[in-house]
Amino acid sequence: xxPDPVPAVPxxxxxxxxxxxxxxxxxxxxxxxxxERLAALKARAAAVVSDDNVAPLHGDALLASLRxxxxxxxxVTVPPGEGSKSWASLARVCDAILGHRIExxxxxxxxxxxxxxDLAGFAAAIVRRGVxxxxxxxxxxxxxxxxxxxxxxxxxxxxxxxVGAFHQPSLVLADTALLDTLPLREARAGYAEVVKYGLxxxxxxxxxxxxxxxxxxxxxxxxxxxxxQSCRAKAAVVVRDEREDGDRALLNLxxxxxxxxxxxxxxxxxxxxxxxxxxxxxxxxxxFSTRLGLCPGQDARRVAAHLARAGLPTRLAEVPGGAGTPExxxxxxxxxxxxxxxxxxFILARGIGRSFIAPGIAAADVRAFLAEAFAETGDAGS
Amino acid sequence: xxPDPVPAVPxxxxxxxxxxxxxxxxxxxxxxxxxERLAALKARAAAVVSDDNVAPLHGDALLASLRxxxxxxxxVTVPPGEGSKSWASLARVCDAILGHRIExxxxxxxxxxxxxxDLAGFAAAIVRRGVxxxxxxxxxxxxxxxxxxxxxxxxxxxxxxxVGAFHQPSLVLADTALLDTLPLREARAGYAEVVKYGLxxxxxxxxxxxxxxxxxxxxxxxxxxxxxQSCRAKAAVVVRDEREDGDRALLNLxxxxxxxxxxxxxxxxxxxxxxxxxxxxxxxxxxFSTRLGLCPGQDARRVAAHLARAGLPTRLAEVPGGAGTPExxxxxxxxxxxxxxxxxxFILARGIGRSFIAPGIAAADVRAFLAEAFAETGDAGS
Numbered sequence: 001x002x003p004d005p006v007p008a009v010p011x012x013x014x015x016x017x018x019x020x021x022x023x024x025x026x027x028x029x030x031x032x033x034x035x036e037r038l039a040a041l042k043a044r045a046a047a048v049v050s051d052d053n054v055a056p057l058h059g060d061a062l063l064a065s066l067r068x069x070x071x072x073x074x075x076v077t078v079p080p081g082e083g084s085k086s087w088a089s090l091a092r093v094c095d096a097i098l099g100h101r102i103e104x105x106x107x108x109x110x111x112x113x114x115x116x117x118d119l120a121g122f123a124a125a126i127v128r129r130g131v132x133x134x135x136x137x138x139x140x141x142x143x144x145x146x147x148x149x150x151x152x153x154x155x156x157x158x159x160x161x162x163v164g165a166f167h168q169p170s171l172v173l174a175d176t177a178l179l180d181t182l183p184l185r186e187a188r189a190g191y192a193e194v195v196k197y198g199l200x201x202x203x204x205x206x207x208x209x210x211x212x213x214x215x216x217x218x219x220x221x222x223x224x225x226x227x228x229q230s231c232r233a234k235a236a237v238v239v240r241d242e243r244e245d246g247d248r249a250l251l252n253l254x255x256x257x258x259x260x261x262x263x264x265x266x267x268x269x270x271x272x273x274x275x276x277x278x279x280x281x282x283x284x285x286x287x288f289s290t291r292l293g294l295c296p297g298q299d300a301r302r303v304a305a306h307l308a309r310a311g312l313p314t315r316l317a318e319v320p321g322g323a324g325t326p327e328x329x330x331x332x333x334x335x336x337x338x339x340x341x342x343x344x345x346f347i348l349a350r351g352i353g354r355s356f357i358a359p360g361i362a363a364a365d366v367r368a369f370l371a372e373a374f375a376e377t378g379d380a381g382s
Numbered sequence: 383x384x385p386d387p388v389p390a391v392p393x394x395x396x397x398x399x400x401x402x403x404x405x406x407x408x409x410x411x412x413x414x415x416x417x418e419r420l421a422a423l424k425a426r427a428a429a430v431v432s433d434d435n436v437a438p439l440h441g442d443a444l445l446a447s448l449r450x451x452x453x454x455x456x457x458v459t460v461p462p463g464e465g466s467k468s469w470a471s472l473a474r475v476c477d478a479i480l481g482h483r484i485e486x487x488x489x490x491x492x493x494x495x496x497x498x499x500d501l502a503g504f505a506a507a508i509v510r511r512g513v514x515x516x517x518x519x520x521x522x523x524x525x526x527x528x529x530x531x532x533x534x535x536x537x538x539x540x541x542x543x544x545v546g547a548f549h550q551p552s553l554v555l556a557d558t559a560l561l562d563t564l565p566l567r568e569a570r571a572g573y574a575e576v577v578k579y580g581l582x583x584x585x586x587x588x589x590x591x592x593x594x595x596x597x598x599x600x601x602x603x604x605x606x607x608x609x610x611q612s613c614r615a616k617a618a619v620v621v622r623d624e625r626e627d628g629d630r631a632l633l634n635l636x637x638x639x640x641x642x643x644x645x646x647x648x649x650x651x652x653x654x655x656x657x658x659x660x661x662x663x664x665x666x667x668x669x670f671s672t673r674l675g676l677c678p679g680q681d682a683r684r685v686a687a688h689l690a691r692a693g694l695p696t697r698l699a700e701v702p703g704g705a706g707t708p709e710x711x712x713x714x715x716x717x718x719x720x721x722x723x724x725x726x727x728f729i730l731a732r733g734i735g736r737s738f739i740a741p742g743i744a745a746a747d748v749r750a751f752l753a754e755a756f757a758e759t760g761d762a763g764s
Contacts, residue, residue, distance in 0.1 A: 087473040098540040126508070129535065129546045130625075153511065158480040164511045165547065243512075 011228045015148070015235040017242060020168045024148060024235065026228045030175035031061055031136065034109075035069030038134060041170055043107040045072035046134075047097045049120035050111040051080040054138050057181060062111055062136065074100040082267040084115055085154040085161075093123045097131075107132050107170070113139035113186075114146035114274065118164070121152030125167035135172040139182060140190025140223075141275050143174040144197075144230035149238040149251075155267070159332075160259050166243055174231070176224050187217050188311045189275025192254075194226050195310075196282060197233040199303060200250050203353030205229060206306075213310050249357050253347040254281030260332035261316075264324035271320045279312035280319070288369050289348040299351045316373050326370035330363060393610045397530070397617040399624060402550045406530060406617065408610045412557035413443055413518065416491075417451030420516060423552055425489040427454035428516075429479045431502035432493040433462040436520050439563060444493055444518065456482040464649040466497055467536040467543075475505045479513075489514050489552070495521035495568075496528035496656065500546070503534030507549035517554040521564060522572025522605075523657050525556040526579075526612035531620040531633075537649070541714075542641050548625055556613070558606050569599050570693045571657025574636075576608050577692075578664060579615040581685060582632050585735030587611060588688075595692050628739075635729040635737050636663030642714035643698075646706035653702045661694035662701070670751050671730040681733045698755050708752035712745060 010027025025037075038046060046066050050059055055077045066073035076096040078084040097108060108131055110120035117135055124133035135147035153164020179187065194216065198206025215222040234251065241248040258274070258281035265271045283304040289295035304314040316323040323329065333344060344366060348358040392409025407419075420428060428448050432441055437459045448455035458478040460466040479490060490513055492502035499517050506515035517529035535546020561569065576598065580588025597604040616633065623630040640656070640663035647653045665686040671677035686696040698705040705711065715726060726748060730740040 087469060091469040094545050095539055098538055098544055122508075126504075126535075126545050126547055128544060129533070129548055151511070153508075156480055157477055162480055162510060163476050163508050165508055166511055 011224065013228055013231040013235055015168070016239050017168060022168060022170055022172070024172040024174060024231045026143075026174045026176065026224055026231065028175065028177040028224070030173045031058060031178065032065055034062055034136065034173055035065035035067070035071060037171065037173065038066060038107060038109070039069040039071060041107065041132065041134075043071065043105060043132070045100065045102055046074075046107040046109050047100045047102050048073060048075045048109045048111050049093055049097075049116055049123065050075065050077050051084065051113075051116050052077050053080040054112045054116070058111060058138065058178060062109070066109075072100075076100075078116070078119065080115070081269055082115055082155065085119055087154065089119060090123060090154050093119060094127050097123055097127050102127065102131055104128055104131060107134055109134045109136060110147075111136045111138065113137065113142045117142050117147050118152050118161070119154060121150075121167055121169065122154060122164050125152055125165035130167065132170045133167070135169045137172070137174055138178045140179055140187050140227070141193055142190075143176070143179070143227050144190060145193040145234065147172050147174070148231050148234045149248075150242065160262060160267070168242075172231075174227055176227060179223065180219055184217070184311070185273070186275075189273045189278075191217060191226075191310055192275040192279040192282065192307065192312055194230050195303075195307065196251075196253055196278065197230050199282060199286075199349065199352055200233070200253050200355045201353055202233065203351075205233075206352050210306050213306070217310065247357075249345070250347055250355055253349070253355050254278050254283075254285045256333055256344075256346055257281035257284045257329075260329045261319065261323055263332040264328050265319060265321065276313050279307045280314055280316065283307060283314035284316075284373060285347060286349055287373070288346070288366075289350070291369050291372075292348065292365065295349050295351055295354075299349070303352065315376065316370075317376065323374070326367050326374060329370055330367055333366070334363075393606065395610055395613040395617055397550070398621050399550060404550060404552055404554070406554040406556060406613045408525075408556045408558065408606060408613065410557065410559040410606070412555045413440060413560065414447055416444055416518065416555055417447035417449070417453060419553065419555065420448060420489060420491070421451040421453060423489065423514065423516075425453060425487060425514070427482065427484055428456075428489040428491050429482045429484050430455060430457045430491045430493050431475055431479075431498055431505065432457065432459050433466065433495075433498050434459050435462040436494045436498070440493060440520065440560060444491070448491075454482075458482075460498070460501065462497070463651055464497055464537070467501055469536065471501060472505060472536050475501060476509050479505055479509050484509065484513055486510055486513060489516055491516045491518060492529075493518045493520065495519065495524045499524050499528050500534050500543070501536060503532075503549055503551065504536060504546050507534055507547035512549065514552040515549070517551045519554070519556055520560045522561055522569050522609070523575055524572075525558070525561070525609050526572060527575040527616065529554050529556070530613050530616045531630075532624065542644060542649070550624075554613075556609055558601075558609060561605065562601055566599070566693070567655070568657075571655045571660075573599060573608075573692055574657040574661040574664065574689065574694055576612050577689065578633075578635055578660065579612050581664060581668075581731065581734055582615070582635050582737045583735055584615065585733075587615075588734050592688050595688070599692065631727070631739050632729055632737055635731070636660050636665075636667045638715055638726075638728055639663035639666045639711075642711045643701065643705055645714040646710050647701060647703065658695050661689045662696055662698065665689060665696035666698075666755060667729060668731055669755070670728070670748075671732070673751050673754075674730065674747065677731050677733055677736075681731070685734065697758065698752075699758065705756070708749050708756060711752055712749055715748070716745075 010025040013024040108124035137147035150168035156162040258277035286300035395406040490506035519529035532550035538544040640659035668682035
């Protein structure tokens with residue numbers, strides 16, 4: 001084993017969006033140098049948005065770095081958890097940003113996980129009709145998924161992420177050293193999204209995950225590789241289809257099931273965090289593909305087996321407190337934003353790395369599949 | 383006098399934004415044909431947003447037209463007035479739009495004045511990260527100004543329109559017959575924005591206004607001409623500079639003063655409506671230009687005289703309940719979004735039709751000018 005030094009140069013993943021190109025930097029120790037990198041963006045001030053878990057850990061270091069680079073910097077915090085993706089938090093954060101006199105050329109900085117990134121990014125999109133923002137994701141999930149691609153938003157009473165904006169960051173700093181303090185459960189949840197990129201269109205990367213998952217979760221240099229590769233995969237899709245008129249929907253592999261599960265468990269992170277819902281969703285998407293005669297059963301079993309080995313749930317029976325009923329899940333899906341002209345659209349797979357967009361899936365097929373999935377109690381999923 | 387028939391073909395004002403080009407149609411009787419025109423946009427459903435004043439007058443006609451053309455149509459209303467450009471109204475309208483199951487291909491329709499247009503447009507911008515919307519402005523002010531150009535938003539505790547989005551409509555239907563029921567005060571307020579286009583860069587149009595203002599306010603065919611010409615003027619500026627990085631700021635002629643006045647009068651429409659604040663703002667902008675040695679005093683007097691003749695206020699002394707103090711107005715300006723790097727930017731003029739962007743105006747000059755403007759009690763403004 002080689003040691004794991006702070007690399008002199010972080011890995012750069014460019015996101016080549018025309019007119020709004022930006023970099024994702026991946027590496028250990030980026031937080032300490034954030035001030036210099038943000039000052040290079042020619043802002044005079046930054047409003048840092050974080051949550052009450054992350055701010056005590058990393059807030060002071062970031063503010064010191066920003067102020068050291070000559071930026072006026074202030075901190076706004078929200079309570080941790082999905083509950084902060086609300087109208088009330090959005091209004092409070094926007095007002096706080098305005099109170100800190102952030103102008104059109106200044107920056108909003110998201111320091112936190114997916115919730116903070118989605119909320120702060122949305123606030124940046126609408127304060128003064130748009131100010132620039134920088135993502136400093138502090139969870140594995142945010143580093144490999146939500147901090148890349150410009151989707152921002154809050155939840156509505158009608159569903160998750162139903163109100164928001166496309167607003168690309170000007171820079172993403174994925175400091176992998178920040179992941180060292182993550183609880184294992186959060187690391188596993190983020191890992192579900194890493195695996196997803198292999199399942200979408202890169203069977204070799206899925207194979208790499210099967211071989212290296214313990215070191216990814218354990219914080220070895222493989223974790224940096226996994227983060228960089230995930231960002232690369234996501235960036236490639238986003239550049240092809242920023243506003244999800246086509247291919248970008250592939251990133252929703254597993255997510256129609258996942259969002260429905262989060263909805264029926266009332267976004268209660270004690271029961272299910274997003275990445276766990278995605279793990280179950282991925283396993284279900286492959287099993288549903290098999291049931292529809294599209295995907296070899298062997299591939300579906302391989303997917304579930306790997307997720308389970310990494311400590312992730314793969315079956316409805318594993319949802320603490322239960323996953324509701326087939327009807328409740330179907331209702332939750334019908335309000336999901338991937339509904340078009342009243343029909344259900346799924347991301348299905350012809351095998352590992354061979355996913356595709358499947359519009360017009362009959363509700364009856366989904367219902368029958370869910371009924372089976374609810375009926376099982378044993379290890380049918382693995 | 384020739385009669386005023388319903389023209390077979392409305393006047394079309396194209397807004398040639400790349401990738402998002404749309405038409406403004408100006409003419410009498412467009413509301414009745416709205417369904418057909420919206421169906422041509424290939425939507426299946428429309429959520430109509432209106433207020434409790436306008437909906438009883440025109441809501442049924444619009445819903446009938448939409449349903450007659452095969453669209454699913456529902457109505458959402460908010461209380462009339464600036465108070466509805468709030469977080470609470472925004473959340474309620476977004477939730478209602480989602481409740482009506484508006485999907486990515488569907489439409490939000492704004493039926494009302496500037497408040498409804500700004501609110502509904504912003505809701506359309508953020509529901510499902512953006513659905514299309516159609517403006518059906520029912521006030522002269524909205525037909526000549528706010529329904530064109532894609533600026534949407536709500537007010538914040540820190541100031542007017544400080545939270546919002548650029549979101550271009552897919553179509554604007556300016557049915558001038560709807561203006562027949564407008565109170566004179568509202569017609570005059572809208573007329574202030576008509577005059578503004580002449581003052582910005584079209585002295586000939588200002589001269590036309592001086593000659594025809596009574597028929598514009600009285601609802602003659604000149605009103606249609608004034609609406610179409612105003613839309614043309616605004617569209618030309620917006621196409622040059624959609625996001626106000628440059629020239630578009632010219633549209634703010636009179637508005638730095640106007641927004642400050644609205645702020646110190648607490649957006650109380652009993653004291654001052656937006657167009658009245660703009661009228662005072664236009665007169666002040668020209669007098670300030672004169673005071674700075676930029677503009678002949680004769681032009682400033684001509685501007686104030688015309689606005690006053692049309693029944694609009696032009697002096698601080700005319701603000702019911704008073705316009706506060708020079709310091710309060712200056713504070714209100716400093717929070718305006720046209721502040722850049724801590725300096726005040728005004729739109730000033732070298733004469734009628736010769737406006738320009740003037741950054742770096744010293745606060746001391748503004749303060750001294752305001753002190754004079756407050757001191758006068760007579761007809762110094764005209």
